[in-house]
Amino acid sequence: MAPPHFLLVTYPAQGHVNPALRFAHRLIRTTSARVTLATCLSIYHCSNILNLDNLYNLSLLTFSDGYDDGVISTTEDVQKRLLNLEHNGDKTLSEFIEANRNGDSPVACVIYTILPSWVPKLARRYHLPSVLLWIQPALAFNLYYNHSTRTNSGFFEFRNLLTLETRDLPSFLSPSNTSNTAQAVYLDLMECLKEESNVKVLVNTFDSLEPKALTAIPNIEMVAVGPLLPPDVFTKSESVRDQSSYSLWLDSKTESSVIYVSFGTMVELSKKQIEELARALIECKIPFLWVITDKSNREAKIEGEEETEIEKIAGFRHELDEIGMIVSWCSQVEVLRHKAVGCFLTHCGWSSTLESLVLGLPVVAFPMWSDQPTNAKLLEDLWRTGVRVRENEEGLVERGEIRRCFEAVMEGKSVELRENAEKWKRLAIKAGRERGLADRNMEAFVDSLFSEAEKAKDKNECLDNKSNLLN
Numbered sequence: 001m002a003p004p005h006f007l008l009v010t011y012p013a014q015g016h017v018n019p020a021l022r023f024a025h026r027l028i029r030t031t032s033a034r035v036t037l038a039t040c041l042s043i044y045h046c047s048n049i050l051n052l053d054n055l056y057n058l059s060l061l062t063f064s065d066g067y068d069d070g071v072i073s074t075t076e077d078v079q080k081r082l083l084n085l086e087h088n089g090d091k092t093l094s095e096f097i098e099a100n101r102n103g104d105s106p107v108a109c110v111i112y113t114i115l116p117s118w119v120p121k122l123a124r125r126y127h128l129p130s131v132l133l134w135i136q137p138a139l140a141f142n143l144y145y146n147h148s149t150r151t152n153s154g155f156f157e158f159r160n161l162l163t164l165e166t167r168d169l170p171s172f173l174s175p176s177n178t179s180n181t182a183q184a185v186y187l188d189l190m191e192c193l194k195e196e197s198n199v200k201v202l203v204n205t206f207d208s209l210e211p212k213a214l215t216a217i218p219n220i221e222m223v224a225v226g227p228l229l230p231p232d233v234f235t236k237s238e239s240v241r242d243q244s245s246y247s248l249w250l251d252s253k254t255e256s257s258v259i260y261v262s263f264g265t266m267v268e269l270s271k272k273q274i275e276e277l278a279r280a281l282i283e284c285k286i287p288f289l290w291v292i293t294d295k296s297n298r299e300a301k302i303e304g305e306e307e308t309e310i311e312k313i314a315g316f317r318h319e320l321d322e323i324g325m326i327v328s329w330c331s332q333v334e335v336l337r338h339k340a341v342g343c344f345l346t347h348c349g350w351s352s353t354l355e356s357l358v359l360g361l362p363v364v365a366f367p368m369w370s371d372q373p374t375n376a377k378l379l380e381d382l383w384r385t386g387v388r389v390r391e392n393e394e395g396l397v398e399r400g401e402i403r404r405c406f407e408a409v410m411e412g413k414s415v416e417l418r419e420n421a422e423k424w425k426r427l428a429i430k431a432g433r434e435r436g437l438a439d440r441n442m443e444a445f446v447d448s449l450f451s452e453a454e455k456a457k458d459k460n461e462c463l464d465n466k467s468n469l470l471n
Contacts, residue, residue, distance in 0.1 A: 004108040005034040011115040012040035022228040040065040063092040086118045117189040136371040138213035148190035168377040171369040206431035227354040234433040256342030261290040263347040278316040280402035288324035348375040360425030362417035364405040
């Protein structure tokens with residue numbers, strides 16, 4: 001019997017494709033399944049993920065979203081991209097399912113990440129099971145689902161979960177949200193799930209990290225399949241480091257003495273904010289490694305600001321270089337596990353959040369948008385591995401506040417935060433390592449999925465036979 005064939009569809013952004021790829025590897029490793037990863041040419045052209053030819057049982061299917069160079073500069077572009085994503089994706093995936101239908105390996109299940117809500121509708125047309133791979137924390141899923149079903153002003157209330165303020169909500173659910181397109185897509189996805197029976201959601205988290213959030217919605221089975229991170233993250237020994245300039249620089253520093261600063265590939269700081277951060281780093285006089293990437297492919301530019309982030313710090317560059325190091329890229333895992341790094345200033349993207357937990361590193365949480373405020377809340381108040389910056393009335397995080405957080409993590413609260421970080425590191429490795437709980441959850445999910453499919457098939461055959469007898 002041929003192994004099951006999964007069609008895995010992901011939104012064309014690094015934060016979606018990376019966990020989807022890691023999920024595919026885990027699925028193949030634990031069940032010997034065949035996986036076809038479907039995404040857009042835009043992410044294929046602008047990332048380093050997509051040389052899949054030699055990977056066992058994993059293949060790539062691409063289509064155009066109309067922005068193959070990856071540059072999305074206006075809200076109108078985002079809306080057009082979503083329309084192209086649906087139109088071209090529906091056509092490409094339909095043709096793929098049809099072409100494989102009568103072959104040796106027909107598509108048995110469709111799995112999709114956040115945003116392409118047209119995918120489960122397509123799966124329904126072909127009578128295929130579809131499953132959401134939620135690449136954010138389980139708590140964020142609960143918030144979106146609760147918002148889509150609320151019938152009163154009792155907003156975001158869950159028994160036994162954290163008490164949340166407005167500042168803790170995903171930005172698309174905040175009263176100040178300006179991205180109506182993104183909010184509509186998320187809520188449409190929740191509406192789509194309500195039309196399904198026996199709903200399962202695969203979540204990029206682990207059981208001990210969010211036990212209450214994973215069971216907060218009675219009619220949805222959430223299965224923890226994370227942390228979806230590179231396999232070498234879960235090994236205890238340090239990987240062999242290359243002789244890059246930043247590795248050599250870190251080697252010259254004492255243990256836990258360096259602040260690592262990274263806002264990922266999408267988040268862009270305003271000129272005022274980047275100046276406040278630069279001043280805080282200069283005034284603290286703590287060695288730092290700051291990654292400032294090229295954001296030319298960002299989906300929304302800051303209005304009225306044409307300078308790149310590296311240009312915005314030009315006036316401070318000499319003072320910054322005297323204390324720390326600025327790079328355009330580094331291996332984040334390599335840096336976070338380096339003994340010289342004692343603090344991670346992060347935008348709280350979910351992958352970065354999980355990496356901080358798996359590698360046992362305390363954080364300064366500096367959330368910007370999407371699920372990041374919720375992740376920051378979890379880091380500070382539930383897992384207690386970091387401190388979160390507070391914005392002023394204009395939404396700016398001032399240099400004094402940034403310094404307060406640095407000093408708390410590197411000095412004042414360092415012992416408590418490091419002890420908590422070490423605890424979560426042990427639990428995360430236990431879940432994510434080979435043959436860990438995530439692997440076992442994956443195996444159980446696949447067994448359950450096809451057991452239910454067989455029952456449904458038998459039921460349909462029984463109904464067909466009964467109908468034939470009556471006729």
